[in-house]
Ligand SMILES: Nc1ncnc2c1ncn2[C@@H]1O[C@H](COP(=O)(O)OP(=O)(O)OP(=O)(O)O)[C@@H](O)[C@H]1O
């Protein structure tokens with residue numbers, strides 16, 4: 001199993017829509033995928049998929065249900081674990097709540113090839129918890145300077161607080177590939193200068209496309225709604241590239257479990 005957290009620093013850069021479409025792309029490569037909505041107090045995965053789950057993470061945190069009771073299937077062959085909407089106390093989990101979640105994760109996730117955490121924006125303790133818990137992490141930014149600055153800030157805090165050193169970068173809403181690569185180079189330049197221990201790999205750029213808004217309004221992944229578009233081809237390429245990173249699944253699961261005991 002590979003566990004990957006998707007985070008951003010700045011909000012509204014396209015994390016949730018990316019996670020849903022990446023999950024779908026991976027299932028089309030016959031991977032077994034589960035999304036964990038890690039935006040615990042402001043759930044979005046269910047809304048984007050047009051699903052109204054009866055139970056969500058709040059019931060697990062309260063001890064009424066266990067994680068395996070709140071796994072929902074979707075129309076797209078991947079599963080998901082829903083978060084809550086408008087629940088302030090979930091936006092900052094305490095140590096006991098983190099332990100409770102961790103204790104149940106092993107049993108639930110080992111049957112999947114990919115566990116994707118859709119994180120909330122910002123540099124809160126929750127974001128850092130999921131960044132640390134996951135074995136790999138994707139940072140998303142857009143070409144806006146504020147979003148690039150916030151991506152850098154998040155990487156810096158994750159490194160300073162948890163010694164996290166490896167990140168992938170996705171640049172979303174680009175006008176062409178050159179723009180995506182240029183932003184990666186900019187960020188890399190600053191990181192090499194000020195945080196030389198960090199490894200930042202470029203996973204790819206995703207074009208700006210009105211299809212994303214239409215897909216969200218229709219509550220259907222854009223990969224399904226407009227498979228012929230450039231944006232859908234790009235998601236498929238990213239899913240392929242992610243799989244090509246040479247990971248031994250058994251080792252990944254072991255590492256993940258080790259992290260569960262040390263967070
Ligand atoms: N590639 C894209 N092209 C055009 N619009 C996009 C693209 N990606 C995302 N968007 C738009 O950006 C907005 C935010 O998307 P999304 O909810 O996925 O972001 P987010 O990072 O998960 O937000 P939050 O930080 O609130 O969780 C949506 O309105 C969506 O339509």
Ligand SMILES: [Mg+2]
Nearest residue numbers: 015016039044
């Ligand atoms: Mg989101």
